[in-house]
Amino acid sequence: MSKLGEILRERGPIHKVGVAGMGYVGIPSAVLFAEKFDFVLGFQRNSKSSGYKIEMLNSGLSPLKGEEPGLEELIAKVRAQGRFECTSDFSRIREMDAITVAIQTPFKDTVSLEPDFSALEEGLRQIGRYLNEGMLVVLESTITPGTTGGMAADILHEESGLVAGEDFALAHAPERVMVGRLIRNIQEHDRIVGGIDKESTERAIELYKPVLTKGRIIAMDSTAAEVTKTAENTFRDLQIAAINELALYCEAMRINVYDVRAGIDSLKGEGITRAVLHPGAGVGGHCLTKDTYHLERGVRLANSKLDYPPDAESLYVMARNINDFMPIHMYNLTSEGLSRLGKRIEYSRIAILGWAFINNSDDTRNTPAEQYYNMLIRDGATVSVHDPYVSESGGIKISRNMEDCLRGASAVAIFTGHSQYSNLKADMIKKLTGLHHPVIVDGRNVIDPDSFINEGFVYRGIGRGDKNYHYII
Template sequence: MVYNISGRVVMSKLREIFRKRGPIRKVGVVGMGYAGIPSAALFADKFDFVWGLQQDPRSSRYKIEMLNKGQSPLKGEEPGLAELIQKVRTEGKFECTSDFSKIREVDAVTVAIQTPFKDSAILEPDIGALEEGLRQIGRNLRRGMLVVLESTITPGTTKGMAAGILHDESGLAPGKDFALAHAPEKAMAGRLIQTIQEHDRIVGGINRESTERAVELYEPVLTTGKIIAMDSNAAEVTKVAGDMFRDLQIVAANQLALYCEAMRVNVYDVSAGINNLKCEETTRAALYPGAGGHCSTKDAYHPERGSMPAEPKPDNPLDTGSLYVLARRINDFMPAHMYNLTASGLSRLGKRVEYSRIALLGWDSINNPDDTMSTPAAQYYNMLTKKGAKVTIHDPYVSGYNGVKISKNLVDCLKGASAVAILTGHSQYQALKPRKIKKLTGLQHPVIVDGKNVIDPDAFINEGFVYLGIGRGDKNHHDISN
């Protein structure tokens, strides 16, 4: 609201448009992926109707067909998701389509389109698909609608690029004719429904009216979570900063693990000790190290780009560079460390990577769901194959990846392997039996490299394996059992 010169309350143009339009009843969700699908199902459970909107290339047509049959196209374990999709389809409250003109029917539309790297060497996000999605929305945008970006974006994008595209395509003014906000997605693969409902939700509009309308959209889907309202720029920074702080925790664990290996110390004992050292001023929480798998690998670079046009420039010590970028580079090194451990294990047996058959277990980025974004397995695989190793790959959830053959048959994958490398902590790998694995390899002393601390080192060492694990300096130099 605004006040005129006499002190009378005068309703803003956008708020008056909302009053005439009424509450949010129909929603559109652009992007049927790990964020879009659970969000669409939850919105459909709370509002009158939801259109799921998916571009229709051959590679994603199956999503539309499966969702309209009441089935989830997402692989892996997602408690409650399949049942919720079936429920809202049966009730006639959800439908998936590639027809973006359906946006004209809705009161609010969210955009959950991935922004991956263009090139890992360039370290810039590819926003081409996001831009096209915004153009599609802009062509069908109507006065009084709400548009919310959920994608991870560089700070300033909502008020800048997004607002510009929507205005150019629709002729409508953001913040005056329609609401525009950023509400970064909170979906976590493996527990998508739970995290969206139970985690607090950041909601930031380009003005107060946009924020209020976005709160109206997200509040009904929360159970224990609460809304944290702010400006869209602050919301964009909050999203990437949260991932950056987690990156710092991860790099602290990974760097500590490398030190512990050199000093022949068990990093997990150290972590337990750190977590026990609590005091009033500090809550200590040491994360565990690993081969990789942090899905937000690009987020450390967003503030760098976002602050470039700022005046005055950020005040930093000279020649230090970004702490967050340094952390990301160390974390990006962990698949290479897995390679080094593999080569070390083979060397103890007089073998070389070049002539070895290696079984790679786990192509997923995280445990149990089918989520391959920024998978550490790709870097590890490329290093091995470049050296001439023959690599077989197993993952219970992933069928293929950019032409890389991935099997669901663990027995075939392990046959004849000189080394077995675990890169994902799938529950199936936690149940691996050393005697059975050794029999499948056909070797007296196979190598096993544990990148996720999912197996018992002593059980494999006693069976004759050469064991190496990230941070397991207490075990990596063991005598080879006969």
């Protein structure tokens, strides 16, 4: 038996689990662990921006807004049972048998492809200071391939003097969650678990297996796990880019992308696999907007020759560029709609419906609406924003009163598919704008074009080439 194997055998089963980072990943993970293990500590910095989470969680409340089925009930349950606590005292890491790290890893920019690992490094150093022999450390954050066995192992060694794979177990088990279904995703999605060695992988499996209901464990080494996470998000981004590009083509050819999509999706049978997604106003969130660059950086840092067509742009980076263009396309559609009425962006009042990047959530990370907003402000528009779940974002005031947002607007742009927006009434919106011919730009295909066109609106929709050139009634 290896040294680490002997240490883990003497330490015994996992009883106490720590989760560093109380966000969209850390909170549901922590309370699910609390159902299966003796005690769980959630570690959260007591900062001005996020320290409030500590008190809320310890009061049995969820700091996450939006619709998250089962989360608040589970937080209240494990708090009442005394199985979960949130703390800013990182010295209590020494009490844990295992600790997971769910800290965001954004990129500084998309030119240098250098990630901002400062928050992750700080978290790892905190863990390293209190790391004990035989503990398990698992990175759940999305990271550049090679980070677990490289930077993470080095930092933990620097702070503790302990060696990963000899004195403690180290693994990567990437999160695979979507806001709006956090609890279900953790329980039902297969879990990728990759240790830096066999013992680390087995210890990480011991941690994650109890929380799975339908999902299964897929074991591999840590670098393969890192590539799996970055690649699966890169593939999804590629699929979104494919349908977004098709939507642009359909607009130019004056046809309906949703008819084409239904036709493509109708072919099913043996050997036929495809995922035809939906076009939209842009891609937001923490993962898809950056994981392509983690994958690209991992290849670059591998220091191995990449056999690839000379001077060809990466297909994945090209897909990123297409998805980043969609808020610009929304701006262009808005400008075209106003132009049909002899108006322009400058001096117009424009209402944005939806600031969160995903339906029925308060998650505003990398929202595509922000790029659109900034372009409008730059070009002299007056802009109001409505979102039923968000009240402020980066200093931008966001109203939860839709009537106030829409009143006097020359154009309305739908950026998020919140369920509230699928019930928008053309006559009500027209009355609020006070115009005979307002403009409406549907970035999520949530309204019926004809009902708005018949009410006198100038309609523009992504992929709706069949409607974008209508007569003004």
